[in-house]
Amino acid sequence: DAGITQSPRHKVTETGTPVTLRCHQTENHRYMYWYRQDPGHGLRLIHYSYGVKDTDKGEVSDGYSVSRSKTEDFLLTLESATSSQTSVYFCAIRVGQEETSPLHFGNGTRLTVT
Amino acid sequence: GQNIDQPTEMTATEGAIVQINCTYQTSGFNGLFWYQQHAGEAPTFLSYNVLDGLEEKGRFSSFLSRSKGYSYLLLKELQMKDSASYLCAVMDSNYQLIWGAGTKLIIKP
Numbered sequence: 001d002a003g004i005t006q007s008p009r010h011k012v013t014e015t016g017t018p019v020t021l022r023c024h025q026t027e028n029h030r031y032m033y034w035y036r037q038d039p040g041h042g043l044r045l046i047h048y049s050y051g052v053k054d055t056d057k058g059e060v061s062d063g064y065s066v067s068r069s070k071t072e073d074f075l076l077t078l079e080s081a082t083s084s085q086t087s088v089y090f091c092a093i094r095v096g097q098e099e100t101s102p103l104h105f106g107n108g109t110r111l112t113v114t
Numbered sequence: 115g116q117n118i119d120q121p122t123e124m125t126a127t128e129g130a131i132v133q134i135n136c137t138y139q140t141s142g143f144n145g146l147f148w149y150q151q152h153a154g155e156a157p158t159f160l161s162y163n164v165l166d167g168l169e170e171k172g173r174f175s176s177f178l179s180r181s182k183g184y185s186y187l188l189l190k191e192l193q194m195k196d197s198a199s200y201l202c203a204v205m206d207s208n209y210q211l212i213w214g215a216g217t218k219l220i221i222k223p
Contacts, residue, residue: 042118042201042213043157090156099209100145100164105156 003027006091006106014114019078021109023091025071031094032074033103034058034066036087043090049074081113116140118214120202125220126192134187134200134217142207148176148187149201151216157201160187189219197221 003026013019023032034046035058045058047066055066063085067075078085088110092103119137126132138146145164149157163169163178163185175188189196202214 040215042203042215043211044213045210100162100205102147102159102162103211104159107156 004091004093004104004106006089006109008109009107010110012112012114013081015082016080019081019111021076021089021091021111023074023076023106025074025093027093027095028071029093029095030071032068033092033094034064034074034076035090035092036060036085037090037108038087046076046089078111081111083113085111086113087111116204116206116212118202118204118212120200120214120217122215123218123220125222126189128192128194128221128223130192131188131190132192132219134189134202134219136185136187136202136214138183138185138202138204138212138214140204140206140212143180144205144207144209146176146178146185147203147205147211148185149203151199151201153198160200192221194221194223 091106148160161176199216
């Protein structure tokens with residue numbers, strides 16, 4: 001167990017409201033990632049972080065922001081949720097020092113925007 | 115563009131062998147990963163190939179041909195618990211992962 005916890009596990013929200021998802025790790029890994037998973041698509045990278053206050057955009061970053069003020073926490077914020085952001089969101093950490101080290105995933109957050 | 119192709123769904127029988135294929139076109143190559151994902155759960159790491167050839171790990175084996183842009187995951191002695199989606203992902207020249215949409219494997223008794 002790589003010690004990743006996502007919260008909440010499920011959330012239903014209305015269009016236009018802000019939403020923050022939290023990813024917490026207990027093992028001090030440097031790299032953390034946010035992905036979304038939708039039917040018919042591969043996992044798509046939203047944002048990632050390579051250290052405290054160091055973040056970068058992924059391929060589907062529009063409408064999302066992130067923050068990492070502590071090593072253990074990586075927050076994903078939807079400033080104004082839209083129905084197209086209904087998805088399952090996974091946080092992942094890179095376990096290992098090498099760039100080719102595999103990712104370990106949290107259990108996901110199922111977000112529904114009505 | 116970058117592309118990963120794998121079959122959407124496959125069906126196999128308990129106790130049999132199944133091969134799940136993955137073809138890819140990416141900007142550079144730094145290895146290919148296979149993950150298993152049970153319904154409603156997180157993906158879990160199965161294997162990593164960066165050199166051509168077959169890597170065996172218990173009932174699961176993974177093969178890579180870089181010249182053909184091709185990999186497969188071979189599952190032997192299938193068990194009902196192997197019913198899951200299998201995700202292929204390629205790491206490109208920038209060390210970014212490009213993911214396939216996954217293959218849903220259904221095991222029948």
